Amino acid sequence: MSWEAGRLDDPRWLEEGDPSGMLRAVASSAAQIRTSYRAAREAGVSSLARDGRPRAVVVAGMGGSGIAGDVLAAVCGHGAPLPIVTVRSYRLPGWVGATDLVIAVSCSGSSEETLAAATEAVRRGCRLLAVGGPGSALEAIARQAGAPFVPVTSGGQPRAGVWALSVPLLAAAAELGLLRVDEETFETVAGRLEEIANRCRPASESFINPGKSLAMELAETIPMVWGSSPLAAVAAHRWACQLNENGKYPAIWGEIPEAGHNQVVTFDGPLAERDIFADEAGRSLRLFVLRDTEEHPQVAKRREASVRLAHDRNVPVTEIAAEGTHPLERLASLIELGDYASTYLALGYGIDPTPVSAITELKTRISQ
């Protein structure tokens, strides 16, 4: 498993090194948005508005499905008229009850944590929406409860279907008046994602391909990824998860201002000081700053000062700016680049980005 940047511009390697087609899956983001919006409407998410606004929205999901809850909260923003909470475990918080809407998201429809939370939601009499694999245990729970179910047929890894899994939540929230997105918004976002996919396509060479050049900057570093707003922090979290699952790579994520109260101190630590990769020049720690166009003025100040601080200590920094105006477009642009970068990172190391055998083994071990 050694890093070879040349692999990224070798078309045969990009084909053979990615047998399950993770690059193709990332390129399908725009199509996921269009298909999933139609599926959400056909599944009747508009019926959720009949009972009025819930007291809170609780999204239950794990990994690439759980992130849909963070996407929802980020796009609704800090002006959201009710709490939007993501639960990544077996139990719903004690306060969740009949006046709340629980949205259970599972691509396979079989993650045990999500099934447990959905079952608990039914038991407590909560309103329920389920999103996930057709014919699954999750669909059965939703049907039995008379709740709407949006089928998602991504076929690939859950993390590769992030937009198929997130759009039904956004469509439901729009019906409840929690945010403004319509077909035109989704189309604009899909167009943005197509444009990024074109820039990051395998045939586009490293020096003009942002996905490949980011992978080159990530390689042989310990990446620390910060978001400069709550929205950009969701992208930072997604970057870290994608680096973990696609790249089999460690990553640290944080949000400004919080990162300025702890993670910033690592600029003075051992990994900023020396190279832990024996035969490479340079430092190990690298800061990636995901910049939102809407930042709190104090956060913008803190971001600029943090970048200067890193430069003063010779910690390399990469800054990536969100594109577009609508929050969903800005978030999607940051996420898409991270999805490409983590996939190219895996391919540059000669690793198949798709399988997650350690997760499979973990599940086998706990089932015994």
Ligand SMILES: O=P(O)(O)OC[C@H]1O[C@](O)(CO)[C@@H](O)[C@@H]1O
């Ligand atoms: O969407 P699902 O099928 O519930 O899976 C959730 C998460 O669990 C995994 O499948 C691994 O257990 C992840 O890859 C995924 O992100």
